[in-house]
Amino acid sequence: MFNDVLEKEREKKLTDGGLDINRLVNISLVHREGNAVIRRHLESLPLQSFDSILILADESVEDSAIQADFRSLATLLLIRDIQAKRLPFRDTQVHRGSFSQGSWIGDMQQASDKSVIISEILDPRTKNLLSMSKISDYVLSNELVSMALAMVAEDRQINDVLEELFAEEGNEMHIRHADLYLREGEELSFYEILLRARQRREIVIGYRFANAERAVINPPAKSERRRWSLKDVFVVIAEKDE
Incomplete structure (x- = not known):
């Protein structure tokens, strides 16, 4: 877990949110402090060894969806660029998309074959940028909440289905x-x-x-x-x- 919240404050927030670290199974929580939009901070992480990365929207700027998305996109591009420079170049004859090998986005697409990045975005307009780049997948969290509310408003019985799917068990x-x-x-x-x-x-x-x-x-x-x-x-x- 990498962000600029102090570790003690971070642990308190997780505990208040209901997380019991001692009950975690098959997973270890490692805390690292730093700003996710500053390159030198991200370079302290072994990004080339990660199989998957989840970028969550910065809650400190969630009142502005565009600003939160800009920070997420900046983090995404920095991570992909760092990964592209650290991973060995693979000379492939067929390259995905319309971007040529050696281009900056072509190198990032090659890095995306190594690890998966899921970015949380808040504004629906941002998903067009991510869809065009083909270097990340995304979760449009606000849209998911809106769709869930619309389904429950249409038919209250849908709420039982959603609770079953999103519950920890079942x-x-x-x-x-x-x-x-x-x-x-x-x-x-x-x-x-x-x-x-x-x-x-x-x-x-x-x-x-x-x-x-x-x-x-x-x-x-x-x-x-x-x-x-x-x-x-x-x-x-x-x-x-x-």
């Missing part, structure tokens, strides 16, 4: 291998896969083909039969495997 989203629901080359409709998943007390909400980059959520042609591969995966709502 059902949550998982990625399941196709061999749990079908055989290699079997022709099935999405509805038929739904029925098979129900026998496992699971709900299939989407799928991703083996040769596709993105998953299809709530597919429109659910009754259309297609040939599936065991390399395909499904997005399901289910309880955690024991």
